[in-house]
Amino acid sequence: MDIKLSQCFIAVDDHDKALAFYRDVLGLEVRNDVGFEGMRWVTVGAPSQPDVEIVLEPPLADPNASPADKKAMAELLAKGLLRGVIFSTDNCDATFERIRAAGSEVLQEPIDQPYGVRDCAFRDPSGTMLRFSQPRRQ
Secondary structure, three states, X not given: OOOOOOEEEEEOOOHHHHHHHHHHHOOOEEEEEEXXXXXXXXXXXXXOOOOOEEEEEOOOOOOOOOHHHHHHHHXXXXXXXXXXXXXXXXXXXXXXXXXHHOOOEEEEXXXXXXXXXXXXXXXXXXXXXXXXXXXXXX
16 A cells, blocks of 8 residues: 655635745745635645645635634634644755745744754744755765
């Protein structure tokens, strides 16, 4: 049996701002942009990983969710308390400089971690933490 990651989801509160970040700053390609029942999903991915997609979705993508639950999720997103993702890069420092130059909020400058990577971290326009990790050279 062969199991692979196909999609992951990142909550966003403004798809146009998210699209400008993920497409224009990170260089991901837009694969799909769909609206349904007043919600929008935008799928992006790295050209080098055609089988892996990141779905940019509303904070609570459930048309049956209560207004209170939608509000709670939006508040958690605004505080940056939802889980993020880790991207791999072949040059953490160059990636850091490119994203910082675009005006993204820096959470951590590049640092060598004790668990064998050099990484940095930012918040996307919705507040989600994104880490960019490079295996340390021996």
